[in-house]
Amino acid sequence: MARSLMLALDHMGAQVDLAANLRSRDGKGDAQLQTSLMEQAEHLLPDIITRGRSAGWQAWITYHNYYKAPDLIGPAAARALGIPYLLIEATRARKRLDGPWETFAQAAEAACDAADVVFYLTDRDHEALAAHAPAQQKLVHLAPFLPRTNLPTLASGTDLLAVGMMRTAAKLPSYRLIAETLSLLPAQTKLVIVGDGxxxxxxEALMAPFGTRVRFLGALEPDALAKAYDRAGKLIWPGVDEAFGMTYLEAQAHGLPIIAQDRPGVRDVLYPRPYPRVDEGAAGLADFALSKPPAQQDIQDYIRARHLLPAAADTIRGGLAQAGVT
Incomplete structure (x- = not known):
């Protein structure tokens, strides 16, 4: 996503300078690590400010400020340079202001407070941002997007396709729901799975009862993944605990109808239609899979209008303008 944002800025004609390579992430809630990272950030600031003045930076943009990886450099650098400070996909987690991430959560909140403009990707993020936004702060919706300006040919297959990493905690609930859904679909329904981990x-154990109805392709490089989308008929991915899910955008770029549940974040990137509620479980997904899908061309038109590079560049340009950058 960060690389895509840099492409969007380039698409609108902006010069993008990467200010630092500091990885300010603490995944375990380690107070000693948090202190060390803050000291490293402080040490980097003088050189960054000098480079910013020399290069004539007009704005500072940080992607994905949150309690495990706060922006430890941007607010101070922007203040010293006298330039607008903008955040993209920032989140507030005030319940983390006490506990093992206390120091970093406070830094993330301070960065959110300092931002002139915050681009939010989903309605769920907007709720917390709006509830605690300073009076002068602008909140701008930036729809998740694909780093491309055109769309591929329409998919022409019939099988169901699932695309998802196989991390134990994060993805298994969706795969479990897919298996339960497949058991309710006609015996001739086949499923292709892309992913590994x-x-x-x-x-594989979840899918073993279906025998040859399920085929595993493993992890695929982008070109091979594009071919998998092209050979599919629909994408099935319930979306349990997804922030929004880039695979939905990739599949819909090929015109694929999506079989997913109506979940926060997920609904922000799906072609608008009534999706099964979470409490309907696999039965709701199975009924939805058998219902008449929207036209593939309509799905592609939706992606073209909202979720490609030109639309993202226009949104970012507008947000910069609100911060006084032209």
Whole structure:
């Protein structure tokens, strides 16, 4: 996503300078690590400010400020340079202001407070941002997008396709729902799965009762993944605990109808139609899979209008303008 944002800025004609390579992430809630990272950030600031003045930076943009990886440099650098400070996909987690991430959560909140403009990707993020936004702060919706300006040919297959990493905690619930859904679909329904990871054996065990109805392709490079989308008929991915899910955008770029549940974040990137509620479970997904899908061309038109590089560049340009950058 960060690389896509840099492409969007380039698409609108902006010069993009990467200010630092500091990885300010603490995944475990380690107070000593948090202190060390903050000290490293402080040490980097003088050189960054000098480079910013020399290069004539007009704005500072940070992607994905949150309690495990706060922006430890941007607010101070922007303040010293006298330039607008903008955040993309920032989140507030005030319940983390106490506990093992206390220091980093406070830094993330301070960065959110300092931002002139915050681009939010989903309605769920907007709720918390709006509830605690300073009066002068602008909140701008930036729809998740694909780093491309055109669309591929329409998919022409019939099989169901699932695309998802196989991390034990994060993805297994969706794979479990897919297996339950497949058991309710006609016997001739086939499923192709793209993905790999430490939980692959568990996913294979879930799918073992279906025998040759399920085929595993493993992890695929982008060109091979595009061919998998092209040979599919629909994408099935319930979306349990997804922030929004780039695979939905990739599949819909090929015109594929999506079989997913109506979940926060997920609904922000799906072609608008009534999706099954979470409480309907596999039965709701199975009924939905058998219902008449929207026209593939309509799905592609939706992606073209909202979720490609030109639309993202226009949104970012508008947000920069609100911050006084032209």
């Amino acid at each position: 430490p939980a692959r054996a568990q996913v």
